[in-house]
Amino acid sequence: MTSNPYPLGLRLHGRRVVVVGGGAVATRRVPALLDAGADVLLVAPELTPALRARADAGRLHWVPRRFVPEDLDGAWLVQVAIDDPIAAASVSAVAAERRIFCVRADDRTAATAWTPAVTRHGPVTVAVLGGGDPRRAMTVRDAIRDLLAVRLAPDGTAPTRSRPDGATGGPPAGRVALVGAGPGDPELITVKGWRLLTEADVVVADRLVPGLLLDELRPDVELVDASKIPYGPSRAQEEINQILVDRALAGAFVVRLKGGDPYVFGRGGEELLACAAAGVPVTVVPGVTSSIAAPAAAGIPVTHRGVAHEFTVVSGHVAPDSPASLVRWEAMAGLRGTLVILMGLKNLAAITATLIAHGRSPQTPAAVVQEATTGTQRVLRSTLGEVAADLLAADLRPPAVVVVGDVVGALDG
Numbered sequence: 001m002t003s004n005p006y007p008l009g010l011r012l013h014g015r016r017v018v019v020v021g022g023g024a025v026a027t028r029r030v031p032a033l034l035d036a037g038a039d040v041l042l043v044a045p046e047l048t049p050a051l052r053a054r055a056d057a058g059r060l061h062w063v064p065r066r067f068v069p070e071d072l073d074g075a076w077l078v079q080v081a082i083d084d085p086i087a088a089a090s091v092s093a094v095a096a097e098r099r100i101f102c103v104r105a106d107d108r109t110a111a112t113a114w115t116p117a118v119t120r121h122g123p124v125t126v127a128v129l130g131g132g133d134p135r136r137a138m139t140v141r142d143a144i145r146d147l148l149a150v151r152l153a154p155d156g157t158a159p160t161r162s163r164p165d166g167a168t169g170g171p172p173a174g175r176v177a178l179v180g181a182g183p184g185d186p187e188l189i190t191v192k193g194w195r196l197l198t199e200a201d202v203v204v205a206d207r208l209v210p211g212l213l214l215d216e217l218r219p220d221v222e223l224v225d226a227s228k229i230p231y232g233p234s235r236a237q238e239e240i241n242q243i244l245v246d247r248a249l250a251g252a253f254v255v256r257l258k259g260g261d262p263y264v265f266g267r268g269g270e271e272l273l274a275c276a277a278a279g280v281p282v283t284v285v286p287g288v289t290s291s292i293a294a295p296a297a298a299g300i301p302v303t304h305r306g307v308a309h310e311f312t313v314v315s316g317h318v319a320p321d322s323p324a325s326l327v328r329w330e331a332m333a334g335l336r337g338t339l340v341i342l343m344g345l346k347n348l349a350a351i352t353a354t355l356i357a358h359g360r361s362p363q364t365p366a367a368v369v370q371e372a373t374t375g376t377q378r379v380l381r382s383t384l385g386e387v388a389a390d391l392l393a394a395d396l397r398p399p400a401v402v403v404v405g406d407v408v409g410a411l412d413g
């Protein structure tokens with residue numbers, strides 16, 4: 001007769017868990033045990049490199065031999081992660097004798113405990129058992145994970161007009177998260193960035209932020225379009241800083257959503273300093289930067305074995321001969337690797353001429369990637385000598401990234 005399993009949450013901190021086997025299954029099981037704080041004893045003649053690294057780092061104890069019954073001395077749980085059924089049965093027989101629960105990778109029906117499919121949201125852990133069918137458990141787990149990603153805040157609470165610090169009394173405590181939204185494809189935001197977005201009371205968004213992300217905000221979220229703030233660039237930045245600080249001090253959780261990565265030509269540092277000066281706590285969530293993603297989306301790796309051992313990201317928004325330029329373009333010309341230029345279209349003719357004048361070959365492959373990772377992406381392939389003219393002829397426009405270097409053709413067949 002089969003009975004239903006009885007679910008438990010094991011509190012393993014500091015408790016001995018024995019893992020028998022050092023292959024792929026153990027590699028998958030051990031991180032969650034370590035995350036739970038378990039005192040892991042790994043018994044296996046050999047380990048995968050990932051497990052070896054953890055053993056070398058002192059995160060677990062490894063005994064490099066086959067299992068002996070004494071290995072279970074002091075154990076609370078044993079995970080058998082070997083596929084030899086006879087050896088596995090002998091471990092589970094010793095475990096049964098000692099009343100230690102035993103998970104078996106080779107034979108779930110012979111195990112005294114099953115590991116569930118798990119999804120974690122802050123302090124909330126959802127564990128799904130699929131009646132002995134791990135695929136069913138994973139399918140259900142994935143569906144629950146998707147629901148929770150939308151409905152739960154990262155701390156596991158429902159995203160009401162939030163009290164992010166979890167406090168129950170006193171004045172409301174707001175905070176700000178500087179979140180990188182990625183280069184354009186809404187799926188390229190990080191999981192953490194997405195979760196914070198679903199929790200926000202106020203979202204202050206840049207022009208280059210993927211529109212679809214904003215489409216999915218709750219209706220009660222206040223959306224501030226930072227690109228519509230009037231005045232010049234520095235005044236507008238002051239206004240944005242003030243909005244972040246004011247809303248947070250009024251108790252809101254404010255997500256400042258920025259294209260790419262907040263700290264790559266994103267003025268994220270200024271916003272962080274303004275919040276810090278006002279005593280507003282800030283979380284920074286890095287994003288996928290267009291400086292790497294745009295070349296990648298056009299089939300160009302920024303580094304490639306035997307081709308480029310460096311990549312340099314520069315802003316081209318100030319002309320090379322301007323006293324305001326902070327870039328040593330003559331030094332850039334001397335580099336052999338990849339040069340990625342953001343905000344460089346307007347000054348491209350001057351930039352390429354400067355690079356060539358200081359020694360970079362006009363034959364160096366170059367590419368321009370416009371609106372990378374979106375449905376309207378365009379790619380132009382050219383050379384350093386021709387790219388500025390080709391760009392005009394093709395009528396490419398910002399936002400675009402210019403890539404210079406032999407990597408441009410590295411993956412061409």
Ligand SMILES: C[S@@+](CC[C@H](N)C(=O)[O-])C[C@H]1O[C@@H](n2cnc3c(N)ncnc32)[C@H](O)[C@@H]1O
Binds near residue numbers: 264370373
């Ligand atoms: C103010 S900078 C911000 C960069 C952003 N923080 C990042 O990490 O990608 C704006 C410039 O980034 C580049 N850019 C941003 N998104 C892009 C995209 N989807 N395709 C091509 N270039 C992009 C362009 O050079 C644009 O002028």
